Amino acid sequence: MSGTDLFKVIRGGCVLDIAKHQANPADLLIRDNRIAEIMAPGAAAPAQAESIDASECLIVPGLINAHTHSHGGLAKGSGDRWPLELLLNASSWLSANRTTEHMYLSSLVGALEMVRKGCTACYDLYLELPLPSAEGVEAVAQAYRDVGMRAVVAPMTADYTFYQAIPGLLDALPNAQRQQMEAIRMQPGETIIAACRTLLDQVSFDRSRLCLALAPTIPLHCTDDLIIAHRDLAREYDVGLHMHLAESKVQAVSGLKRYGKTLTAHLDGLGFLGPNFTAAHAVWLDTGDIRRLADRGASVAHNAGSNLRLGSGIAAAYDMVQAGVNVGIGTDGANCSDNQNMFEAMRFASFVSRVRSQDYERWLQAEQVLRMATEGSAKALGFGDDVGRLTPGYKADLVFLNLNHVNYLPLNDAVHQLVHTE
Known part of the structure; x- marks a missing residue:
């Protein structure tokens, strides 16, 4: 002393x-x-x-939110009977053309709600178009500093549009609409990686409170080259990786169609899975996928509330825990889950396990759920030796x-x- x-x-x-x-x-x-x-x-x-x-x-x-989106703070209450795919189509007009002040305010709204509802840290996959910038990530980070939260901040990136991502979708459109959609292009992968590298070089945080991570958003929305480049960049800078994985049936079926294997198996083949990787949602997994995540030491962010809101399905969280996967709990963004209440997220996680299986021995116990929302989420954020207990x-x-x-x-x-x- x-x-x-x-x-x-x-x-x-x-x-x-x-x-x-x-x-x-x-x-x-x-x-x-x-x-x-x-x-x-x-x-x-x-x-x-x-x-x-x-x-x-x-x-x-303090509860720890394993998956949210700060850009959703200004879009809460948008859309009612929207499945995930309609939400993804709406994301540009919901979240594009944001100034850094808008980004700060959107992040601040979410952070204030989280703190008021018992959450002290979060994993934030934020959106900045056309490319992530040092000014943008600093605006998001400042909101968390001002509220006093810990956060991992990860810019979402993609080099395919939604219409390129779903096999056969462009061909199914009327000619005029197809031409309109084909004219839309994301930034090239090389440009995206250069922007991410600039962030990692220029932005310096107190890593006990704020960290950068990388979030190639959805496997189907990223070329393999972009996924691999993110993998290598994360290793070079020792940062986390976070990706939406098999969130909807459309994604799961499209993955089989494009890759001839599950999305999880494809990522594993690219060497993307590991202890620094968090899979958001992970609804449409088979037993082999769960085993792969466990074997690689990966984490899952279980977002039961938004999975219900978007009609995506119910993740096999109990099976994941039993297999040894680290599972945290998230609220998802306010644009697809409306509130940022981690107590409600725990309640949803507990209750949906009882709908997924009629065998009550396979229901999540309250203690498991609370540990997921604290220790499990802390590990997913990379804060596991410091917070959550x-x-x-x-x-x-x-x-x-x-x-x-x-x-x-x-x-x-x-x-x-x-x-x-x-």
Whole structure:
């Protein structure tokens, strides 16, 4: 202990013990923003420690959003009976022509909602057209700084349009419309990679709070050359990779048609899967796909709410967990999931597992879901050794919940009530 250490002591609260499903009275000693000790109520603390009163509060680890889109913040409530493919077609008019101020404000709206609903970190796949820029990513990052969240910020990229991505779609269009769609072009892959390299060279973050990652958006929307170039760039700069994988039936069937194998198998063949890779959605996977993800140490961001909203299906999250895949929980963007409420995302994740299987032994347990939304998401973001647990040595990213709220009266099982009533 040195004279420059900064101490806080949080007194009077009930600290969640996930394994025991209990919340018992305890004090927390915080040293330099890390949990130093979980102490008996009233235990001695350093004289210089700032005291924080947490009376009648349930103290839990901050929830972590494994998949969102900050550009969706200004587009919430757009579209009703839209499946994924209609949303993708609308993405340009929903999110293009944004100034850096628009990007900042859209990110700020989402970050504020996440923090107010118990989320302290997120993996943000943001969209900037025609190319990601240092100014754009700085605008997004500044919103998270101003709110006080941790974030991994990844620009989404693609070198195929939607109409090029789906085999046979252009040929199915009337001639005039086909000509219009053929005239639309994304930026060339070389230009995209050059822009991403510039970001990685020019933008410097405190990596304990903000990180850059890369997000070639959807396999079908990217040439193999672009996917491989992202893979190599991620290795060179030691950053994460995030991609929407087999989110819809259209994507799954189109992948088989284009590649002659599943999308996951194709990415595996390109050497894209690994511990730094997070697959968003992963709805339309077979058992071999799940095994590949587990064997490669990859993560999945389970977005049950948006999968329901878009009618995409129900991911086999229980099977993934049993196979050893690291699974986190995400809200997805406000343009396709409307709110950024991680408590609701947990509830959806729990409940949809009970629809997918009639065998109740194959339903996700509340404890599994809570760990997915904390430890699992933290690992997906690359923060797994620092956040996601209420344990000495971990960052004190804490959420205080009112034990007098009707959700916790009576407090029968703290874990169940966090997942299912908050």
